[in-house]
Amino acid sequence: MKLLLLPLGLAAPACIGWCLLRLLEGQSPVLGRVERWVFGSVLGLTFTLFITFLAHIVFKVPFSRVGFLSVQMLLLALTVLPVTLLKLHTIPPAHSPREESTPRWAWILLSMLLFWTFLKILLGSAMLVSAPTYLDDTLSNWNLRGKLFYETKALTLILPTQRPDATIPSGISSYPPTVSMAKAWLADLAGTWDEGLANSIHLIWFLGALGIVFFIVRRVSSTFWGAVAVYLLACLPLYLIQGTNPYGDVFFSAHLASSVGLLFLAVQSQDRRERNAFLRLSAFATALLPFTKNEGLVLYLPLVCAVLAGSFFWMIKTKRLSQRDAGIALSWYLGLALMIIVPWIAFKMAHDLPFGNAKGIAGMELAWQPGVINAIMVNTFFEGNWLLLFPLLILLFIFCYRAAFFSPLAVFSAAFLLLYLGQMPIFMFTGLSTEALFQTGYARGLIHLMPILIMLTTLLLRDGWMRLRKE
Amino acid sequence: MQKKDFGGEKGNKKNSLSSSESSESSESSESSASSDSFPFPSLHLSHTLAPMLRSHFLLGLLAVVLLAPSSMSALETIVWDFRTGGDAGQWDIQGFAAPEQLAEGVRLSPDPSTGGRMIRVAELPAFDAIRLVFSKTVPGGGSVLWHPRKLAPNLVGELKFALAGQSPETVEMNVSQYADWDADLDAFGFQLDPGSDVVLDRIELLRWSPLEKIQSVWQSFWHFDHFFVYSINFLWGPILQFTPMGEAQLFTTMPPFGWSVNRIFYAILLLTAVILLASWFKHKKANGKKFARMFIGVFLMLWLIFDLRMGLETMSYAWHDLTSYAWKPPGQKIFRNYQNLYDVIEQSLPHIKNEPHFVFRGPPKTPFLGIARYLAYPSTPLLEGDDTSSVHHWLIFRRPDIGVTNGRLTMDGKPITGSGEIIQDFDETSFLFRIR
Numbered sequence: 001m002k003l004l005l006l007p008l009g010l011a012a013p014a015c016i017g018w019c020l021l022r023l024l025e026g027q028s029p030v031l032g033r034v035e036r037w038v039f040g041s042v043l044g045l046t047f048t049l050f051i052t053f054l055a056h057i058v059f060k061v062p063f064s065r066v067g068f069l070s071v072q073m074l075l076l077a078l079t080v081l082p083v084t085l086l087k088l089h090t091i092p093p094a095h096s097p098r099e100e101s102t103p104r105w106a107w108i109l110l111s112m113l114l115f116w117t118f119l120k121i122l123l124g125s126a127m128l129v130s131a132p133t134y135l136d137d138t139l140s141n142w143n144l145r146g147k148l149f150y151e152t153k154a155l156t157l158i159l160p161t162q163r164p165d166a167t168i169p170s171g172i173s174s175y176p177p178t179v180s181m182a183k184a185w186l187a188d189l190a191g192t193w194d195e196g197l198a199n200s201i202h203l204i205w206f207l208g209a210l211g212i213v214f215f216i217v218r219r220v221s222s223t224f225w226g227a228v229a230v231y232l233l234a235c236l237p238l239y240l241i242q243g244t245n246p247y248g249d250v251f252f253s254a255h256l257a258s259s260v261g262l263l264f265l266a267v268q269s270q271d272r273r274e275r276n277a278f279l280r281l282s283a284f285a286t287a288l289l290p291f292t293k294n295e296g297l298v299l300y301l302p303l304v305c306a307v308l309a310g311s312f313f314w315m316i317k318t319k320r321l322s323q324r325d326a327g328i329a330l331s332w333y334l335g336l337a338l339m340i341i342v343p344w345i346a347f348k349m350a351h352d353l354p355f356g357n358a359k360g361i362a363g364m365e366l367a368w369q370p371g372v373i374n375a376i377m378v379n380t381f382f383e384g385n386w387l388l389l390f391p392l393l394i395l396l397f398i399f400c401y402r403a404a405f406f407s408p409l410a411v412f413s414a415a416f417l418l419l420y421l422g423q424m425p426i427f428m429f430t431g432l433s434t435e436a437l438f439q440t441g442y443a444r445g446l447i448h449l450m451p452i453l454i455m456l457t458t459l460l461l462r463d464g465w466m467r468l469r470k471e
Numbered sequence: 472m473q474k475k476d477f478g479g480e481k482g483n484k485k486n487s488l489s490s491s492e493s494s495e496s497s498e499s500s501e502s503s504a505s506s507d508s509f510p511f512p513s514l515h516l517s518h519t520l521a522p523m524l525r526s527h528f529l530l531g532l533l534a535v536v537l538l539a540p541s542s543m544s545a546l547e548t549i550v551w552d553f554r555t556g557g558d559a560g561q562w563d564i565q566g567f568a569a570p571e572q573l574a575e576g577v578r579l580s581p582d583p584s585t586g587g588r589m590i591r592v593a594e595l596p597a598f599d600a601i602r603l604v605f606s607k608t609v610p611g612g613g614s615v616l617w618h619p620r621k622l623a624p625n626l627v628g629e630l631k632f633a634l635a636g637q638s639p640e641t642v643e644m645n646v647s648q649y650a651d652w653d654a655d656l657d658a659f660g661f662q663l664d665p666g667s668d669v670v671l672d673r674i675e676l677l678r679w680s681p682l683e684k685i686q687s688v689w690q691s692f693w694h695f696d697h698f699f700v701y702s703i704n705f706l707w708g709p710i711l712q713f714t715p716m717g718e719a720q721l722f723t724t725m726p727p728f729g730w731s732v733n734r735i736f737y738a739i740l741l742l743t744a745v746i747l748l749a750s751w752f753k754h755k756k757a758n759g760k761k762f763a764r765m766f767i768g769v770f771l772m773l774w775l776i777f778d779l780r781m782g783l784e785t786m787s788y789a790w791h792d793l794t795s796y797a798w799k800p801p802g803q804k805i806f807r808n809y810q811n812l813y814d815v816i817e818q819s820l821p822h823i824k825n826e827p828h829f830v831f832r833g834p835p836k837t838p839f840l841g842i843a844r845y846l847a848y849p850s851t852p853l854l855e856g857d858d859t860s861s862v863h864h865w866l867i868f869r870r871p872d873i874g875v876t877n878g879r880l881t882m883d884g885k886p887i888t889g890s891g892e893i894i895q896d897f898d899e900t901s902f903l904f905r906i907r
Contacts, residue, residue, distance in 0.1 A: 113775075116778075116782060123786045123789035123790065126789055126793060126797075127789035130793065130796070132806060132846070133842075134700070134842075139842060144845055144848070148848070161844065163854075235778050235782065237706050237708075237781040238705065241703060241788075242703065247703055382733045384707060384709065384784070385708070387778060387781065388733075388774050388777060391737070392774075439704050440704045443705050468767075
């Protein structure tokens with residue numbers, strides 16, 4: 001019955017997220033109401049927890065029910081009020097989804113596959129909320145820290161895994177506390193630590209990622225292709241497993257998908273106001289990346305910036321974006337990112353917390369690591385993790401190269417190739433090669449990219465489908 | 472392949488296990504072991520036929536498996552029986568004290584410094600697996616040895632096995648799955664490590680018929696892994712095995728033996744592409760879209776099969792958790808490969824959670840302490856070497872070396888606590904002890 005507290009615990013952060021996105025859209029709303037709820041639930045929760053983190057370190061607001069609630073109420077007031085006063089909620093979105101003619105058999109097949117997917121998610125969810133904590137990182141990080149925050153009502157950095165007299169924080173504490181804070185908030189709400197409730201939040205992030213993929217794909221195609229994208233993402237066995245277990249990577253993937261997906265919508269938009277609105281939304285999602293996982297700051301943010309730079313260059317060159325608008329958009333990206341990064345980095349430095357994937361990146365020696373390529377090949381092409389996604393993607397890159405590299409879809413292609421290939425040197429030349437050799441970090445890196453990859457795959461499939469139907 | 476002095480014909484024959492009875496039966500054993508004795512001759516494909524047959528492999532496999540009655544079993548077994556009156560054949564024995572013939576087999580006690588080995592020099596027909604049946608063992612190990620005919624006499628293949636120390640104990644080795652395996656043998660045997668002491672009942676060499684192998688391929692495709700800690704990082708997916716023994720042993724080793732089904736899928740896709748491209752060229756590059764659709768159809772079919780297989784596996788994880796843990800009452804909950812650990816800790820929590828510390832003793836080299844720490848937090852377990860004098864509760868999990876003697880907790884018979892009592896008994900080697 002404690003699971004009923006999940007929607008209650010999410011209500012205020014989702015509402016805050018909805019209003020924040022609406023404020024960022026300004027006078028040109030680009031998201032539909034449901035779309036905004038989906039993006040708002042994911043991004044709003046992270047933002048609310050970031051402000052709670054700030055309130056905790058600056059004003060000593062405790063991680064208690066009252067502490068969490070007071071921050072949420074304040075944020076709610078600060079976001080709902082302007083939305084109401086400016087009557088932003090009354091302006092209907094300019095966009096309505098297009099519908100394309102799709103053969104009946106395709107709908108029937110897709111419906112059957114979606115039902116099959118629903119069954120898998122249903123059983124996976126049952127496992128998520130009923131199985132005890134089992135996985136290493138959950139036991140040493142996500143849930144343990146959540147329990148620690150809940151019990152101590154504070155952002156405690158010395159973990160129970162350390163000696164009681166330890167004074168230097170564990171490397172695990174260098175991780176952004178977002179996931180663990182969300183669990184502590186739910187426990188505070190319930191008045192006790194409940195495994196099922198603490199883990200249930202992961203289902204929201206999983207469904208959030210599916211929703212984000214659906215709406216972004218639907219926006220540029222149709223409901224059918226949006227649903228295809230949902231099926232493709234949810235049917236990937238490892239993504240499904242990660243989504244229905246208390247792990248942090250699907251959570252991160254939803255944020256990365258928001259950041260790059262909204263940038264893609266901006267690039268493909270034909271309307272100046274709409275494009276600027278998407279850029280502001282993408283700026284917000286991008287800014288949150290450093291407060292999700294360590295990789296968000298040291299790996300993905302620089303690479304997303306590279307994609308961003310390429311996108312801006314292309315939009316300016318093709319006169320889709322004026323230099324003035326580009327300057328304003330960049331200011332949004334920079335301002336919002338600094339708002340998150342500065343306090344977070346200051347906090348890390350103040351407590352001597354390392355940068356990197358729990359293992360510090362400073363002082364790593366560079367040397368060729370044998371066996372990595374073989375391990376990567378096996379994980380990517382010869383296991384059950386991704387079904388036949390990568391052969392499919394290669395074929396699509398070959399046969400739909402125009403769409404993949406010479407259309408707005410190039411944002412996704414570039415993002416995937418940059419973010420994927422950008423990780424390779426880490427595995428091939430540093431001591432983090434164990435993450436590939438033991439098939440740990442490598443697959444998680446792919447999990448982060450999967451929503452982007454699925455959006456790209458689906459839209460390339462659609463491109464191929466359209467070409468085949470033109471006869 | 473290891474370089475070893477295999478002995479063989481020119482080896483030092485220290486002992487010879489033979490009798491008039493056994494040498495007689497040895498002959499029959501040899502004859503039964505000849506390749507002619509197998510009712511299914513080897514399949515020889517001509518070069519021109521092979522690709523076509525391979526292309527129909529999967530369909531054929533499906534048809535044969537579906538149509539074949541389950542009674543069509545054709546397992547061929549060569550048995551060397553070491554029990555009294557059995558047919559063991561002729562063996563070269565080195566490094567064993569005089570083997571003792573018992574009713575239930577031959578007792579072999581290897582030399583304490585060099586170990587011992589038994590070699591049979593004979594031409595053997597191809598076989599897929601080996602089964603060593605021991606009436607009695609002590610903990611130890613050994614290796615199966617074989618000599619491929621084409622190799623130099625001093626080069627042998629070696630495959631290690633462990634003995635748990637049971638009566639009886641069976642070691643099964645699906646040798647055909649090893650890269651070093653060469654079925655064209657002229658000598659076969661095994662060695663036992665120093666310290667081993669076994670009563671060997673029989674050795675079986677097994678060979679399955681093509682039909683049974685096809686059935687194994689089909690069954691291994693649907694053989695699911697269980698959810699382990701590694702499953703959050705990778706899922707092996709369907710692994711094809713070619714013998715029932717290999718199928719039964721699937722996912723019991725890291726990494727599992729066998730062929731990733733992706734190999735077959737890629738072969739099918741490649742073959743489809745080649746055939747369709749050839750047809751397309753034959754039709755003077757007309758109707759390209761039709762051929763593209765056909766390729767997409769094949770790809771979609773493989774995708775759906777793969778999705779069905781992996782979907783069922785992921786659902787089986789959840790179903791297993793629900794039926795073995797979530798829906799079971801306390802005391803009967805088993806969770807994945809950690810057995811009743813969670814159940815034991817959960818039942819102990821009312822006692823230990825309200826105190827700052829407790830002691831947890833579980834099997835070494837397991838993550839169980841971390842799990843106990845997490846579940847009991849804010850109460851924390853003390854570590855080895857910590858002062859335990861202020862602690863009231865000791866949670867013991869699966870430690871046969873820890874017990875209670877005269878009201879005190881003892882490890883290997885030595886007292887480690889003051890007097891107290893067991894307040895909860897979970898199983899034979901797990902309990903919660905409270906210090907008075």
